[in-house]
Amino acid sequence: MDTGAADALLICEHCDTVYRRRILVRGEVARCARCAAELERHQSxxxxxxxxxxxxxxxxxxxxxxxxxxxxxxxxxxxxxxxxxxxxxxxxxxxxxxxxxxxxxxxxxxxxxxxxxxxxxxxxxxxxxxxxxxxxxxxxxxxxxxxxxxxxxxxxxxxxxxxxxxxxxxxxxxxxxxxxxxxxxxxxxxxxxxxxxxxxxxxxx
Amino acid sequence: MNTLPRAADLGLIGCHVCGQVCKDATNAGLPDGDTLACPRCGSALHRRKPDSYSRTWALLIAAFILYIPANLLPIMRTASLNDIDDNTIISGVVELWVKGSPDLAVIVFTASIVVPMLKFFSLGMLLLSSRAGSDWARPQRAKLYRLVEFIGYWSMLDVFVVALLTALVRFSLLSRVEPLPGVIFFGLTVVLTMFASMSFDPRMIWDGRNSND
Structure with missing residues (x-):
């Protein structure tokens, strides 16, 4: 159901910037380089x-x-x-x-x-x-x-x-x-x- | 100056509900009036929130109109045998400062006065500056929006205080607390400002004139 390509990308909800998704390690938070909003955080x-x-x-x-x-x-x-x-x-x-x-x-x-x-x-x-x-x-x-x-x-x-x-x-x-x-x-x-x-x-x- | 790619330029739309990255097929022969739906959760997809300016303005102005009686009218009546005392939001803060604890007075003052004011000024400023396509202090404006969105619902504090005191202070003639119309206006103000900040699309902060041309 999910196309692999779509899962590999991530869009910042606050400014529409597109990122390639990266696996986060414990405690890591991915922030948008443009607007500094939180994109994703490691889910512990x-x-x-x-x-x-x-x-x-x-x-x-x-x-x-x-x-x-x-x-x-x-x-x-x-x-x-x-x-x-x-x-x-x-x-x-x-x-x-x-x-x-x-x-x-x-x-x-x-x-x-x-x-x-x-x-x-x-x-x-x-x-x-x-x-x-x-x-x-x-x-x-x-x-x-x-x-x-x-x-x-x-x-x-x-x-x-x-x-x-x-x-x-x-x-x-x-x-x-x-x-x-x-x-x-x-x-x-x-x-x-x-x-x-x-x-x-x-x-x- | 910025080389970070944006979804709208790449023909992508991020689903606002589930976060799915979707292809923007708006120009691909979709019948007029049909909206694009997210393949994963079925929610309508929008490049930007629809009518964000007018909706946010409408809600913000409505909220501001209600905020006036919310402050002028008393929110709570304290009645005892020989004394009736009507409290407005600000007199409640003053009373807490004088008699109770100044720290809590600061919290209530922040929740009931500072936060709503901050919302009116911030959202108004964000609407005007985004409309103008201004590139002034964009990261700070983005941050301001997130702050407004995050703290918005804490303004409900005073409403709950009045409700709880009303339910608790029921000593027939000796002492009673009753809610007064101000608290209703204030509750509605908070709800409307929450809707206003939800209908503002922060992506517009970054949609300057230069990025469209």
Whole structure:
């Protein structure tokens, strides 16, 4: 399916310069000589390692969403919230736009991304393309920057500091789960998913 | 001055979705109106993103219009027994600086004020200079675009802060936090600027007049 000649070339997305592809060794990053954008980096994670990361992220994600994030205390009264508690409250407070934004960027998109990745990687372990491979890969690309869990973690930190002036603040397990999720996202940030196009072949489907 | 070959000159197109290098068959008898599709992932192929200038301008201007009420209107109300306090973005930063921690105030200030402003100025400047085919500071402009693209979504920070505080501070009469319209305008501004930077095609930075002639 791939013509060998096309695989040997590489085009810089940021300035359209054409390069001959070179095998990179561990730690190497290929940069464009014209615009200095990153062309490719050595992918040190195997498919199995990526799958393990995604599965871990799924478990942490479930915890981050189930458990309360922070508890506030004021004169013996307590108030806690989960992510969905926050989304629902915003809807009820006439900020439906914010509610929908949060629901998608913090819940639906991250969840979709993990499920799709898990599905694709599960098949990629044997070098196969999962059913729906092409469409899912295109979908993943378009999901792009619309997952914002790491921004939310920083936001929670700011909210805690702000609330700390007026309330007793207790960090709940949810915030730790979110912190762990951020670490996983950061590890995954260097992964170029486009390698799956090359690593897998049309076995069936 | 540059001898690095460019895809458009070699009759190649890089697929923006999957990275595949494709032959540009636009001039090879393709029926009018039909777009070229990537043989690997089926996405439409474009030498440059379609209508990049007008789309980016439209989104950028829309974002800027929404950014005005986002800053002028309060984003959050803090109500307690004897006091109602409405916060704008900037007063929230000031409060954090005075009462909380200056380091976080700097982060919020960067995310809510510096980043959106940087986006408006940078994208506007990139659009004007690329349109003019200017070869001024091209590597720096390319770098600026990548910076804008990378940090863009962190502006959502303040929106999440307001949302979380609203959900947390619910002590009936004693103390409540409510979102105010400013936060909605701000959320929309961030989304629109993200779309704007996505629709800008950084390859245009390098498409000077001299390379076409």
């Amino acid at each position: 994670l195997s498919v199995n390692a990526m799958l393990a990361l995604v599965l871990t992220a799924m478990i942490v994600f479930v915890q981050a969403n189930m458990w309360p994030i922070v508890t506030l205390g004021l004169n013996g009264q307590f108030s806690a919230t989960t992510l969905w508690g926050m989304i629902i409250t915003m809807w009820q407070q006439q900020a439906q736009v914010v509610s929908v934004l949060a629901a998608f960027t913090l819940f639906f998109f991250p969840m979709t991304k993990m499920l799709v990745l898990g599905w694709l990687l599960w098949f990629a372990r044997r070098g196969r393309r999962a059913p729906g491979f092409v469409r899912l890969m295109v979908g993943l690309h378009h999901l792009g920057p619309w997952t914002m869990s790491e921004v939310f973690v920083l936001g929670a930190l700011v909210a805690i500091v702000k609330a700390h002036n007026y309330f007793d603040v207790v960090a709940d397990p949810g915030i730790y789960a979110y912190a762990a999720l951020t670490v996983l996202i950061t590890i995954f940030a260097g992964v170029d998913l486009r390698q799956l196009w090359v690593l897998t072949r049309d076995g069936q489907a």
